[in-house]
Amino acid sequence: MDWIEILVPIVKSIALAILTFIVGMIIIKSLMKFLGKQITVSKIDNSLKPFLLSLIGAVLKILLVLLIISILGFDITSFAAILAAAGFAIGLAFQGSLANFAGGILLLSLRPFKVGDYIEGNGYSGTVKAIQILYTELLTPDNKVIYIPNGELSNTGIVNYSVNSTRRVDFTFGVGYETDNNHVLNTLKDVVNNHPKVIKNPEPFVRLSAHGDSVVEYTVRVWANSEDYWDVHYDILEEVKTRFDQENISIPYPQMDIHLTK
Known part of the structure; x- marks a missing residue:
């Protein structure tokens, strides 16, 4: 009969652990569904919402596992020490991934850019498609997707073209000289002043800026809404030509050195 006395508490602990796991997962699922709706309609940045949900879900599941371990009679302190040692070993093996994870936290916290911004960083440029935990996705103008590790992106200079309007x-x-x-100044001023997308305040800048070897250089600076930048750029280039x-304003051809060989 001794084995029955030993087996009954073990069975009870296992049954209670299973019941706790089932109930706990149902509660976590319901809670995550509720939190998901609250976070979706909140004013939190769209880049941060998926990360928050994933983090909350992971924390709740870890707490549930620790509760089940306690119900089964294991020492949580010893188990935590084992997890810490395993975490340290895994951390050494995945230093790059941890750096990217930390970089993702930094980018999501400081928010130098958000989804939809056009940025330049780490030698790449494009529209931010998504900010993941390890990588940031950029969509280039020619429809390529670039994955930049967050560790590298958070440690380099970032140019955000979408911050200002x-x-x-x-x-x-x-x-030509x-x-x-x-005549040149009046023509350039006429071109920029008549473009519908050029902002009139600040006033367009049109001045002679340099005397080159074979040309006189004129600098033109105009302001436009960020979304109209490329339209204004190409329109004015075409209209000036x-x-x-x-x-009859001459544009000298670039002079090229021609070497004749005998």
Whole structure:
């Protein structure tokens, strides 16, 4: 009969552990569903929402496992020590991944950019598609997806082109020395002042900026809304070429060194 006295508590502990696991998973699932709805409608940045849900779910499951271990009669303190030792060994093996994880936390906390921003960082540029825990996804203008490790991205300079609502568009045009200076200035001013997407305040800047070896250089700087940047850039380049042709303003060809061999 001794074996029955030994077996009954063990069976009770196992049954209670199983019941706790089932009930706990149901509670966690219901709680995560509720929290998911609350976080979705909250003002938290969209980049941070998936990470928060994953983190909360992981913490709740770890607590449930520790509770089950306690019900089974194991020493949680010893188990925690084993987990710590295992975590240290895993950390040494996955230093790069941990650096990326820490970088992801840093990016999500400081938020130098968010989903939808056009950025440049670590030698790449594109629109932020997603900020994952280990990698940030960029979508390039030619529809390529670039995965940048968060550890590297968080330790490099980041240029965010989408933070401000306006951007300055800069141009330099070279004109032949024989062309009248006022004629060139008036033509360039006419082009930029008549473009519908060029912002009038600040006022467009059009000045002669340098005397080159074979051309006189004119600098043009205009402001536009960030979403209109490339439209203004290409429109003005095309319109200036058209107007220069109409006004007989010469654009010298680049001089090339030609070496003749006998």
